[in-house]
Amino acid sequence: MLPEMPSTSQLYKAQVYRRQYNQMYTGGGPLIEKLKEMYKYLIDLFHIPILNFFGYYGAGIQIPVFPANLEIKKCDEVVVFSREPIDDDQMKYILGEMITKKLNLHLPNYSNFPWESTRFSMDCLNLQLDSKWVSREMFLSLKCPKICMKGFTSLTSKDVRDFINQWFNSNDTRLETLLVDLKFDEEPEPVDLSDFNPQPWDPVLRGQYYDKNRAGKLFGGMDIIRKDGRFATFRQSSRSIDFFVWKNTLQVENN
Numbered sequence: 001m002l003p004e005m006p007s008t009s010q011l012y013k014a015q016v017y018r019r020q021y022n023q024m025y026t027g028g029g030p031l032i033e034k035l036k037e038m039y040k041y042l043i044d045l046f047h048i049p050i051l052n053f054f055g056y057y058g059a060g061i062q063i064p065v066f067p068a069n070l071e072i073k074k075c076d077e078v079v080v081f082s083r084e085p086i087d088d089d090q091m092k093y094i095l096g097e098m099i100t101k102k103l104n105l106h107l108p109n110y111s112n113f114p115w116e117s118t119r120f121s122m123d124c125l126n127l128q129l130d131s132k133w134v135s136r137e138m139f140l141s142l143k144c145p146k147i148c149m150k151g152f153t154s155l156t157s158k159d160v161r162d163f164i165n166q167w168f169n170s171n172d173t174r175l176e177t178l179l180v181d182l183k184f185d186e187e188p189e190p191v192d193l194s195d196f197n198p199q200p201w202d203p204v205l206r207g208q209y210y211d212k213n214r215a216g217k218l219f220g221g222m223d224i225i226r227k228d229g230r231f232a233t234f235r236q237s238s239r240s241i242d243f244f245v246w247k248n249t250l251q252v253e254n255n
Helices: 008-025 030-046 088-096 136-140 157-168 250-254
Strands: 052-057 074-082 099-107 124-129 146-149 177-181 222-225 230-237 240-249
Touching: 136 157, 157 177, 157 230, 157 240
Parallel strands: 052 074, 074 099, 099 124, 124 146, 146 177
Antiparallel strands: 177 240, 222 230, 230 240
């Protein structure tokens, strides 16, 4: 016996349910609106700011919620993990509309993101997996104390050299760390430091590690001393480059 065919009313209900589900899944449905209302109610009730936004998007996440869905404009830290590229409008909101001190993006296969220019000035910029959408111009305009770009990037040895040259010929006191990987589709060249009069590591000037947490093992690196006494240590290992600016100047240490 053949199974009974669904009635017209049953098919209509199924279509309505599927449409409602798809609306919720894409972030435009009633559940998202309820979450936004709840968020605004709690913010108004307790008068508290949002300190952290953590978003994970991938397998098992049926209704992704982005900062734009809740109209979050400001928070101390934004962390986004995704197993696949997220919507361009969501990326534009995070990069162009939000004010945050720390931005952490773990996004694979995002090299075609159509973002022509932006100026990052948060305290910490951490881009993992794929940040090839960051152009040379964007990289050289970064004004972040802590910069980390690991995985797939579009950076060359010359880009990093020019970034260091900007710092060397400036009075910038904000830069602390630069940790980057060079692009994979070209054989990396050693960064030319000859214009900066680099000096081999001197244990009198600095220790083996950048901080007490033993971050940045810089034994074997080259020290670069700026005219104002601020100095940094450069270390290149294959495609990875570490650049640490020390907190004290030579004048302070020599007194």
